[in-house]
Amino acid sequence: MYSFEPNEEQQMLIDAVGKYAENDLRPAAHDAEENRELPKKLVSKGWELGLLQASVPETYGGFGERSAVTGVLAVEEMAYGDLAGTLAVMTPSLFATPVLLGGSEEQKQEYLPKIIEGEWAPYTAALVEYAFDFDPTALKTTAKAEGSSFILNGEKAFVPFAKDAEALIVYANLDGGTQGFIVKKEAAGLSISEEREKAMGLNALPMYRIKMENVTAERLGGASGHDFELILSAMRVASAAAAVGVARSSFEYAKNYAKEREAFGVKIAQKQAVAFMLAEMATEIEAIRLLTWEAAWKLDNGKEDAHTAAYLAFTGAADMAMMVTDRGVQIYGGHGYIRENPVELLMRNGRGFPMLLGTAIV
Amino acid sequence: MTIEFEAPKPLVNMQNMLQTVAENMMRSTSREMDENEHSIPWDYIEFMHTAMRSMGGAGGLAPVEEKPKEGAEKRPPIGYQKLAVQIEMLAWGDVGYYLVTPGGGLGAAAVQAAGTPEQKAKFLARFNEEKPTFAAMCMTEPGAGSDTSAIRARAVLDEKTNEWVINGEKIFVTAGDKSFTEYEKLGKGFIVVWASIDPSAGRAGMRAFVVEAGTPGVKITKLEHKLGIRASDTASISLVDARVPFENLLGSPTVEKTTTGFKGAMATFDATRPLVAASGLGVARAALEFLKEKLKENGVEIRYGLPRQKLTSVEREVIDMEIMLKSAWLMVLKAVWMADNKKPNALESSMSKVKAGDVCTKITQKAVEILGPIGYSREFLLEKWFRDAKITDIYEGTGQINRLVVARQILGYSGSELR
Numbered sequence: 001m002y003s004f005e006p007n008e009e010q011q012m013l014i015d016a017v018g019k020y021a022e023n024d025l026r027p028a029a030h031d032a033e034e035n036r037e038l039p040k041k042l043v044s045k046g047w048e049l050g051l052l053q054a055s056v057p058e059t060y061g062g063f064g065e066r067s068a069v070t071g072v073l074a075v076e077e078m079a080y081g082d083l084a085g086t087l088a089v090m091t092p093s094l095f096a097t098p099v100l101l102g103g104s105e106e107q108k109q110e111y112l113p114k115i116i117e118g119e120w121a122p123y124t125a126a127l128v129e130y131a132f133d134f135d136p137t138a139l140k141t142t143a144k145a146e147g148s149s150f151i152l153n154g155e156k157a158f159v160p161f162a163k164d165a166e167a168l169i170v171y172a173n174l175d176g177g178t179q180g181f182i183v184k185k186e187a188a189g190l191s192i193s194e195e196r197e198k199a200m201g202l203n204a205l206p207m208y209r210i211k212m213e214n215v216t217a218e219r220l221g222g223a224s225g226h227d228f229e230l231i232l233s234a235m236r237v238a239s240a241a242a243a244v245g246v247a248r249s250s251f252e253y254a255k256n257y258a259k260e261r262e263a264f265g266v267k268i269a270q271k272q273a274v275a276f277m278l279a280e281m282a283t284e285i286e287a288i289r290l291l292t293w294e295a296a297w298k299l300d301n302g303k304e305d306a307h308t309a310a311y312l313a314f315t316g317a318a319d320m321a322m323m324v325t326d327r328g329v330q331i332y333g334g335h336g337y338i339r340e341n342p343v344e345l346l347m348r349n350g351r352g353f354p355m356l357l358g359t360a361i362v
Numbered sequence: 363m364t365i366e367f368e369a370p371k372p373l374v375n376m377q378n379m380l381q382t383v384a385e386n387m388m389r390s391t392s393r394e395m396d397e398n399e400h401s402i403p404w405d406y407i408e409f410m411h412t413a414m415r416s417m418g419g420a421g422g423l424a425p426v427e428e429k430p431k432e433g434a435e436k437r438p439p440i441g442y443q444k445l446a447v448q449i450e451m452l453a454w455g456d457v458g459y460y461l462v463t464p465g466g467g468l469g470a471a472a473v474q475a476a477g478t479p480e481q482k483a484k485f486l487a488r489f490n491e492e493k494p495t496f497a498a499m500c501m502t503e504p505g506a507g508s509d510t511s512a513i514r515a516r517a518v519l520d521e522k523t524n525e526w527v528i529n530g531e532k533i534f535v536t537a538g539d540k541s542f543t544e545y546e547k548l549g550k551g552f553i554v555v556w557a558s559i560d561p562s563a564g565r566a567g568m569r570a571f572v573v574e575a576g577t578p579g580v581k582i583t584k585l586e587h588k589l590g591i592r593a594s595d596t597a598s599i600s601l602v603d604a605r606v607p608f609e610n611l612l613g614s615p616t617v618e619k620t621t622t623g624f625k626g627a628m629a630t631f632d633a634t635r636p637l638v639a640a641s642g643l644g645v646a647r648a649a650l651e652f653l654k655e656k657l658k659e660n661g662v663e664i665r666y667g668l669p670r671q672k673l674t675s676v677e678r679e680v681i682d683m684e685i686m687l688k689s690a691w692l693m694v695l696k697a698v699w700m701a702d703n704k705k706p707n708a709l710e711s712s713m714s715k716v717k718a719g720d721v722c723t724k725i726t727q728k729a730v731e732i733l734g735p736i737g738y739s740r741e742f743l744l745e746k747w748f749r750d751a752k753i754t755d756i757y758e759g760t761g762q763i764n765r766l767v768v769a770r771q772i773l774g775y776s777g778s779e780l781r
Binding site for chain 2: 005007073133134137269276278279280282283286287288291293297307309311313319
């Protein structure tokens with residue numbers, strides 16, 4: 001059957017996350033960006049919504065089962081509030097979800113309960129590399145087997161909360177394919193940049209460079225490793241959903257502004273030039289939302305083309321977010337360019353999606 | 363409810379069956395029909411009628427209401443979904459041919475949307491009878507396209523005979539000839555003519571009339587020569603003192619000074635827009651598949667999974683086309699799913715049409731561009747699909763009028779607030 005309506009449980013989650021996004025994240029977004037800091041309370045409150053906790057089975061301290069569909073619904077809703085806040089709230093998932101998807105039984109038991117049962121704590125992951133041709137399936141960071149463990153060498157960029165992280169998953173090139181490796185905070189040879197990353201957007205989210213010189217690490221999934229594509233696709237649909245949320249936010253600001261702002265005696269929304277832009281924004285948002293839902297559903301149901309679907313959703317979402325957030329600024333005109341107004345931050349965040357793969361996962 | 367993307371079994375079966383029809387009956391003669399405009403593909407018409415009739419589905423754009431078998435669990439309705447899948451598949455074969463599929467088309471859809479139960483019983487039964495039968499919708503006039511308030515056709519009640527007397531000129535009537543002209547091989551069709559019964563009331567005075575095939579005073583004055591969809595006839599029809607019985611007016615004859623009646627009739631389009639969108643996407647899929655096939659023959663593989671900056675420009679184009687096509691199709695599915703579940707879908711319906719119009723135009727244009735001479739040559743059907751596709755962004759509301767509908771919906775504006 002085809003069906004396009006979240007179930008009751010999902011709807012409750014959407015409502016709860018939506019409230020948090022509207023009442024907490026949205027109002028805080030501007031100052032967080034300017035001050036380069038997210039209030040701790042804000043992040044804890046998001047964590048307490050229990051998105052990650054609900055995707056981990058009871059045996060590992062959670063209270064539910066993972067569903068990519070539920071995940072993308074929640075992420076869109078939260079990212080509508082603020083992208084930096086969303087990525088911060090979800091940072092522990094960057095570690096926990098890959099463990100859940102590809103970890104060995106021991107790894108699950110060792111890490112999941114302490115991440116899930118406690119307060120928000122920075123467990124994170126490092127995927128992005130600082131190169132124009134960054135490609136998650138052809139990484140420059142290398143892993144070499146040495147006995148039962150692995151030796152990592154290379155550099156990573158845009159690693160959220162690396163400074164405080166208890167442990168992180170580092171993705172590296174092992175014999176031509178990508179694999180994740182668990183690296184503990186105290187590992188010898190691991191160095192984390194003093195300075196935070198400075199980027200066009202997402203300045204509220206503390207991100208760091210990390211360097212590995214002969215770091216000893218444990219392979220995710222143990223000796224036999226794991227299916228990285230599963231993790232990559234989970235990252236892609238999460239990013240796509242976040243892009244939909246960001247775009248929706250910009251669209252909504254622009255729509256409301258266009259209905260207030262007057263020019264030549266009418267609201268600018270009454271001008272077809274503006275109204276058509278809004279119609280196209282809404283259409284593209286809906287198109288990518290559905291593509292993301294379908295990809296997530298295919299992942300949940302192990303469909304053959306699920307990975308291609310996730311890739312297409314992610315690729316389409318990045319373009320859509322740019323198009324929509326750009327128009328958000330355009331509709332505000334000169335005011336859109338001013339940092340007091342929310343749409344310029346959304347545009348900066350909207351541009352980040354192709355680069356920021358690996359900063360969200362569901 | 364839940365979120366689910368598993369195609370229902372009956373849809374998949376039908377799709378497979380129609381693919382065979384598309385390959386064997388349509389593609390093989392597509393070129394011939396394109397080059398011999400105004401010839402009628404009788405083989406296809408008769409085959410499709412027999413096939414649809416045996417499935418109990420002859421009738422056209424209105425979904426067949428399923429009667430639940432006794433004791434069987436009640437399944438959610440999928441009538442419109444079925445139609446969308448069916449239309450997409452037929453259009454994949456040849457959208458011109460698809461338009462010649464016998465049935466009620468937009469004419470029956472209007473009866474379905476605006477007719478009383480008695481009218482539905484009277485006018486819709488014929489499509490399932492022995493001979494293939496057509497019906498058409500006559501809305502557009504030389505001076506009235508998307509702006510239906512500009513319609514000049516007039517219907518006046520002759521109280522002595524209790525008949526409506528209609529005068530006017532209609533153009534761009536899809537399948538107008540097959541619906542009105544009495545061909546021996548066809549059953550008696552009809553056209554649904556929009557005319558005003560009270561010009562002072564504007565849209566509120568607009569009504570739809572069933573005009574039976576062969577009605578005196580009605581004439582097919584012209585068959586258009588077109589850019590594409592040449593297998594389908596597009597007629598101009600003039601009505602001079604054409605008389606139809608009182609009960610052929612669909613819905614209520616009383617004019618209230620509101621447009622609710624008209625809006626109700628316009629709901630026809632909420633149901634049919636996603637179906638027209640589906641037909642455009644069928645053409646787009648055909649073009650994209652052809653493009654990928656030709657690229658493959660020439661050793662070009664699309665490397666899915668690579669970041670944008672590592673792809674060649676051709677790979678990027680193809681990937682973008684797939685994103686467009688897949689997402690547009692999901693929008694169509696959502697709109698028809700809403701129709702099946704009786705959820706108001708004016709927004710989703712128009713959105714799907716906006717998107718599909720863009721998508722099928724872009725995909726066919728790009729496919730021709732990428733394949734260069736192979737795309738432009740009449741040796742292959744791609745150039746025809748490019749010509750065929752364009753109509754999707756025009757009929758059943760142009761991309762622009764649908765943008766207007768979408769904008770009004772999202773802004774909460776009336777027609778007078780956003781013109």
